[in-house]
Amino acid sequence: MNASLQPPEHVLNTFGLTSHPPIPMGDSWLGGWRVGEVVLSLVPDHARAAWSASVRESLYVEGLRIARPFRATDGRYVVSGWRADTYIAGSPEPRHDEVVAVADRLHEATAGLDRPRFLLQPPAPPHTDVDVFTAADRAAWEDVPLRSARGAGMAEPSSEDGMRSVEIIKTLGTLRKPVDLPSQVVHGDLFGTVLFAGAAAPGITDIVPYWRPASWAAAVAVVDSLAWGGADEGLVHRWADQPEWPQMMLRATMFRLAVHALHPRSTAGALPGLERVVEIVRLLV
Template identity: 25%
Template sequence: MLSKEILYSFNLSGDIVPLSGGQKTSVKVSNAVLKPVDDIQHSEWLLNIIYNIIPQGGYRVSKPIRSKYGTFVSNGWACTQYEVGKDVKGRIEEKLLVSKLFHRDLSFINFRNFPHTDNPWSKGHRIAWQIDKLPEELPRETQEIINKLLSRVSLKEQYKVQIVHSDLSGNILFDHVLSPLVIDFSPTIAPVEYAEAILVCDCIAWQGSNISGIDLLPDNELNKEMIIRAIIFRLSVSAIFSKGDYLKFCQEYQAFEAILEYIK
């Protein structure tokens, strides 16, 4: 629950207004947005990045607000400035441009001290990059589908990696006047091409974009690999959340299946 003490720690007062989108846990109070966080160390690290990043044009970010105690997280809640913007389905080309600009500015961030996390999304990334294996308790059919995809990729000796936003498709908000707004920073360490593949695949699978959106990514082996890894990531997260419900997992697989057929 969002207590008076938490509002006080961020110098806030006023009505608490629930916000739609994401995990539906964010609320607006005055000109700020508050969101509960699970991993305090990880949240402090990534919010510090957003706090210090200076957009060089073409996009906006919601700057974190420090608490009275100098931290970005207070009693399990983080706070950012409220910025106007609306979630819009599709618009892959525009979102890819924002991705390029945002990742250009992130490329200067030192990620050597990137904190380890252990949630379904971080596990999904590690499975997609063949660091972790699939949980053994998953249904055999689920494991067969994901392992078949894993057999289509192999790790190279060298990738150009940096910190990236791995969930951009629904986290770029648009406004008629202002530049697009990047929200809900979901960091991982990977090639920018991986983040862009996730963006495009999500728009096609979840937002009704045309399959030809794949053609907005350069037609080469690296991007084909990134597309497959992006789908492995999403399917691994789905498998973890479905908790043995193969039919539920299949619905997610079917959403991405057309992409796999398209890039064969």
């Protein structure tokens, strides 16, 4: 997906956004384009984008700013692969405990949502980013880690760090114990996407849906913060009252390692941070 691609004229017209020139947002808003008080973004998956928009249209979470979808003039959420959202101010900051607190509040509000049908679909070629994340998510829970990826014909990692990731996943898989927690709709990508603007309430621009226990999604945010956000190890222990926390941290780490092993754009530089988390998690379980 080319985040630098400017929204075409017909998309601007269909959303009724012709009064202002599009301004690139850079890394915030995942490379979207601001047009007045609206941000246009390319979507990796139409079904997920439309689902996220329909949920965010009416979702209320106390102490959280939520970017609302901006519908096209014909009522659509997505036009030619572009979605539009109301602009909310802010940028990602290393306020890691606040991100986990956002996860808790958000998932209380999403607990009653139905499971989206697209989350039941297995990865299928030609593989997109969505398929990679689906296979990686399943790798942490299925009896034989990465079985779904192999069954879908995904390429085995050939790089040294990719093969190392697979080795670690297999080892961590032996530390899993059964957990009895309800699954629900959760946002599985909060790290780096929660927007902060001074003392204003934190904001989110999207919901990246998974069907997992709420504490797993909090654990993913903690794993990411430890691996790449410079968070202190105390973050793990400050949130240790989350249900089945050691096992959720274990599965969140396996998930991120599986993304690293399977994603064609993974870089070797991402693995050392994950290996740091592995050592923390081994002590935890």
